[in-house]
Amino acid sequence: MTSERKRILKIRDLRVSFKTANGLVHAVRGVDLDVYRGETVAIVGESGSGKSVTAKQVMGIRTRNEVVESGTAEFTYVGSDGAEHTVDLMSLSDKEMVGLKGNHIAMVFQDPLTSLDPTMTIERQLAEGIREHTDLTGSDLHARCVELLELVGITEPEARLKSYPHQLSGGMRQRVVIAIALSCDPDLLICDEPTTALDVTIQARILDLIIELQRKLGISVIFITHNLGVVAKVADYVNVMYAGKIVEAGTTEDVFFDPRHPYTWGLLSSMPSVSASREERLFTIKGNPPNLLNEIVGDAFAPRNPFALEIDFVKEPPRFEVNDHHWAATWLLDPRAPKVEMPAQLRSRIAQMRQDGGEAR
Amino acid sequence: MGAAGVVEQGGPLLSVRNLRQYFKIPGGNVVKAVDDVSFDIMPGETFGLVGESGSGKSTTGRAVIRLDDITSGSIVFDGDDISGKLSKEVAQRLRTNMSMVFQDPMASLNPYRKVIDTIATGLDAHRPHMDRREREELVYQMMDRVGLSRSQANRYPSQFSGGQRQRVGLARALIMNPKLVIADEAISALDVSIQAQVVNLMRDIQQETGAAYLFIAHDLSMVRYISDHIAVMHLGHIVESGRTDEIFSHPVHPYTRSLISAIPRFNPQVERDRHPLVYDAKAQGIRYDEGSYHIVSGTHSVLATDQQLEAWVD
Incomplete structure (x- = not known):
């Protein structure tokens, strides 16, 4: 870890609810979260604890019945002009968000089969984002696709580019999804349970891949999971979430060796x-x-x-x-x-x- | 042939020999989902069947309870041969003495039936003329046992949480006092804190009733915790089986080793720099049809050729 830590994401007092037939469900009830450059922050909690909803705010992914009651998410990035910008992701329009998505923030979802389009070849899906954000075309674009598949450890990339998702195994599909997420060099990668749908042996290899890429590319990662073993492996910082709130946060060592x-x-x-x-x-x-x-x-x-x-x-x-660097919200710590x-x-x-x-x- | 329910001292409750389950797929091909699998389950024990998706572990469970007609092999349960066409009597005994709990409690419970009726399914089928009050009382007792409150009997599955629904599924499976319960990934869909609740409950019930479990799962750490014996399946074959401590302290087959090494350790200092073993049968030149079962020690056996075994045991 460098001595000079640079904060790239600062979420404050995030409150999100969902309108349902039974009333408002308060899914996220005041979350603060910091992400620093080059570090992996894990959010761990059970289903319904609000961990995915929190991360999806960063990507601007909202359902129609979702109400953001309060909160800011300041994201700092270096724009194409070389200057540093800080924007509040919560107040961006959809159009402004599109400029950041893929380019600066990318996301990997749980099930690789549903996040890939079954009717498109791997190459088309991989090239889509690159075309959107860069000027690459033709053989340059193809070369970039090959390079990306090699980066995520897929052998015979030329052949794989012509494949459709159903021709690949689950682990290979998730590698493709990761390649797509990395295609435009994001600063922040959000991984939402990226290994939950995979077999344990494949899970271990995908985690190794994410760690390796993170070190190589120096990106920041928000890692959402319910599996503490996964947290132990990938995370620098851990946020334990319960019922829409973070109840304990600290370095991985703090939380695993000195939980409060x-x-x-x-x-x-x-x-x-x-x-x-x-x-x-x-x-x-x-x-x-x-x-x-x-x-x-x-x-x-x-x-x-x-x-x-x-x-x-x-x-x-x-x-x-x-x-x-370690706090917990429990009265037990009161003097x-x-x-x-x-x-x-x-x-x-x-x-x-x-x-x-x-x-x- | 012995009378039903009389198992000779020390004999297995379930004995599966050379079980094969093939499926025809379009194009004239055959998928050998389960290929020559043999194992025994003793009364009152928990037998863990582990492997990755596609290894044939669920197919084995479905074959044992006769959800599918098997291709070949023999299954003897509680003294009855249940591998062929079932006579009415044998079917009756099988259906009361063996039951199943499924992975997804939402998909395996009828959303339009009150849980009292779901739990009583076995009673209604096998003892249709039972007195209503008696039926109710038996369901209530079962609800107490699995940790549901009686006041919830007239609710529908949607009004329960995931863990509670799995308790309903467990109650339905246990109502006939079965000798064998097949739990097919029964806890994988639950949250970690709820998984522990259900596993503890299953262990308590086993101690009370002496039921045996066939526990099918991919999560080795939970399987280790609950099982007395373990069989590791890969591509339709059991590659290694033995007592839980034998498998975990001396895994021999490279596939078993890779599975055990893939379990995440809850220790950041150890886990960060640990790289799990990689297993690739093709690359390592392992063909399951070439090997035969070798006894390593006691009940511990491995599928291997002589040379492979020599190389793996060092």
């Missing part, structure tokens, strides 16, 4: 680890996530939280800083709160991890 929010404790403990004893019961978070149709009073996690204090049901916890330790099972697991990590080094 009870929800993070629960998430980390409920994963079956490869080394844990098979005899002990899996830790579970009791109950279900709250219905975001209802107004949430206090800490949204309180009803499921065995360590909840009385105040958790009354007043929303503010952020408590653990150090200058007046009783001292609560993380579950013993998790503590021993973290101790084991520290030992393994030390050996690996």
Whole structure:
């Protein structure tokens, strides 16, 4: 990590709701997020926690029943004139957004089969974005397509360019989607569960590819996932999201080795680890996530939280800083709160991890 | 032949031998989805069947419960041969003693039926003249057991969360007190915190009722946690099988090794620089039809040729 970190995305107080037949669903309830150049920021949470909705705001992807109640998303980029620009993505028109999409911000979705057009060859789909944003034509354009497929590790790129999506395997399709996303040298790549639909062995290789490309091209990545193992592999920073809010944020080391929010404790403990004893019961978070149709009073996690204090049901916890790059929104960190330790099972697991990590080094 | 339900001491509950399931596809080709698969499941144990998509693990599960007519091979369940045409009696025994839980609880529950009726499906089919109050009571007991409240009995699937729906599916599968439950990716569609809830529940129920599970999944870490025995499938073949600890502490087949190495570790310091093993049967010159099963130790067996085995065990 460089000493001079440059912020390229600054989201503040983002609130997004959806109009439904049953009323307003408050999907995102005040999210702040920072992304720095060349770093990978993970947003981790369960389905319905609002992680995808947050990321889609950056791309300007909204459904018709979506209401943005408040929020700014300042994006800093170097334009074609060589000067640095900062724009608020939330207030851009669709037309202005098109100029940024692909060129500066790109996105990779979960299912590669639905993000590719089944009726078009790989070359046509790959060339589409490049044509939009550059002057390349003819053999130059073709050469760029070949170069991109090589970049994402596809062998025989010439032959593959003539293929249709259904002729490729799932892992290969996702490589093509990544190639399309990278075709115009974006500064920021948003990966929304890019490996969830793939087999575990393929998943590992796609993750390796994303890490390699990120290091090679120096881009920033927002990585959305529900899988903490994936987070451990790719992320520099982690944001844990629950019920439309970020409840804990910090470096990957902070969150994995020194988690402070009870929800993070629960998430980390409920994963079956490869080394844990098979005899002990899996830790579970009791109950279900709250219905975001209802107004949430206090800490949204309180009803499921065995360590909840009385105040958790009354007043929303503010952020408590653990150090200058790690905070958690839980009253347990208030100096007046009783001292609560993380579950013993998790503590021993973290101790084991520290030992393994030390050996690996 | 022994009477139904009487299993000899130590004998398997389910015994599958040389199971083949081929599908004809347009153009005169045949897909060998399952090709010469054999395994045993003991009463009360959990047998994990793992592999990537297309490995034939779900097809094996569907063949065992006779959703598809098998191409060849023998399946003996609880003393009954269930591989051919089923007699009425045998079909009756099979349908009450073996049941299935599917991956997507939304797709496998009828949205227009109240969950009380969904859970009672087995009772209605096999004991149609049951007293209404008795039927209700049995459903309520089952709902208690899977952690649903009785007040939810008259609701519809859409009013439940994903984890609760999977509990309904589990209750439906368990209502006849089956000896074997086939769980086909039963937890893959659920969120992590809910997965743990359902897995713990399945383990508790197994301890109470002594049911055996055929647990089909692609997530090795969960399979390791729940299974006593594991069989690893690839391209229609079981490439390695054995007790869970044998497979995880001494994986022999390169495919098994690659699967185990692909499980993400929850340790950023280790995970960042770890590169999982890559397995490519063609490139490594491994042809499954050339190999035969070799016993490595105890119940641990591997599909390999003699030379391959020598190279893999070092």
